[in-house]
Amino acid sequence: MVSPAIALAFLPLLLTLLIRYRHYLRLLYRAVLAAWLRDRLTGVPREHRAFQYLLAHAVPGDPRHVLSTLDRWSYGCEHLPSVGPVKGRIVSRLLAERAPRRVLELGTHCGYGAVLLAAGLPPGARLCTVEGNPQLASVAQKVIRLAGFDERTVEVIVGPSEEVIPRLRERHGLAATDFVFMDHGKRCYLRDLRLLESHRLLAPGATVVADNVLFPGAPRFLQYAKSCGRYRCRVHRASLEYFPAIPDGLAELRYTGDG
Structure with a gap:
């Protein structure tokens, strides 16, 4: 069993790693864990949820508006691995x-x-x-x-x-x-x-x-x-x-x- 003294000694290193890689941890959460959880809870795949958002908010026949709507979805709702x-x-x-x-x-x-x-x-x-x-x-x-x-x-x-x-x-x-x-x-x-x-x-x-x-x-x-x-x-x-x-x-x- 790890003693409290050894655990405390590694705490600064752990905090440093969490700070340095916080953006990658956020990516892991948004792109993988959160998407997986919502897929299971809703029974609807993430891409289908994005399309339903498009139908509700995008202007049909306007490709630029379709792209900006997908961008709003990915920034504010769920991550999509698009360019x-x-x-x-x-x-x-x-x-x-x-x-x-x-x-x-x-x-x-x-x-x-x-x-x-x-x-x-x-x-x-x-x-x-x-x-x-x-x-x-x-x-x-x-x-x-x-x-x-x-x-x-x-x-x-x-x-x-x-x-x-x-x-x-x-x-x-x-x-x-x-x-x-x-x-x-x-x-x-x-x-x-x-x-x-x-x-x-x-x-x-x-x-x-x-x-x-x-x-x-x-x-x-x-x-x-x-x-x-x-x-x-x-x-x-x-x-x-x-x-x-x-x-x-x-x-x-x-x-x-x-x-």
């Missing part, structure tokens, strides 16, 4: 600079990123967004349609990214993409980037943007992008969505061809 407004402005700026015609999103979740991307597309452009979870894809479809985008502009593809990517050309008519936004499992980033390469789905000069490369992080993806000779790589430092005290960043890759 968020801070990093979202970086994505919107890159879209405006590139004006891509063919856009691919990996990781739709509840549709936040898809609405953000679709709102920045030039006329006649097309977005294919991939989600492996059918329940999340169903919510995303409703959010995207609520924002005013039909299937001609945004196609939601349900299935694991490693299975969808090889059939994008044949089944979905995506011969090559000008802009890719990755916001799915961070361990999948490198695998899926190499799949895009091997199936020649990256157009010359294509831009690949990957979220959360600093937190929770995608070190192998970054190492490959910087060393393989196929990309010019830049990391845009920002903060984690809805947690300004937690550092994060977006990776911007410009495809230059085979190294």
Whole structure:
């Protein structure tokens, strides 16, 4: 049994750790524990609760208002792992600079990123967004349609990214993409980037943007992008969505061809 003297000796260290990592503890509570508890108590998944909030507060057909409403939900109600407004402005700026015609999103979740991307597309452009979870894809479809985008502009593809990517050309008519936004499992980033390469789905000069490369992080993806000779790589430092005290960043890759 630990004596009171030893316990008191460790108290300053414990307090220091709690203060230093308080923002991460808050993230753990809001993003994991509180969401899990509300799911069990209500019997309604968090993303469905967010959509009900959208229906009550968002202006249909106005993508910017849909996004700001989701931001209000995530700041004031429950955390959603979306790209968020801070990093979202970086994505919107890159879209405006590139004006891509063919856009691919990996990781739709509840549709936040898809609405953000679709709102920045030039006329006649097309977005294919991939989600492996059918329940999340169903919510995303409703959010995207609520924002005013039909299937001609945004196609939601349900299935694991490693299975969808090889059939994008044949089944979905995506011969090559000008802009890719990755916001799915961070361990999948490198695998899926190499799949895009091997199936020649990256157009010359294509831009690949990957979220959360600093937190929770995608070190192998970054190492490959910087060393393989196929990309010019830049990391845009920002903060984690809805947690300004937690550092994060977006990776911007410009495809230059085979190294």
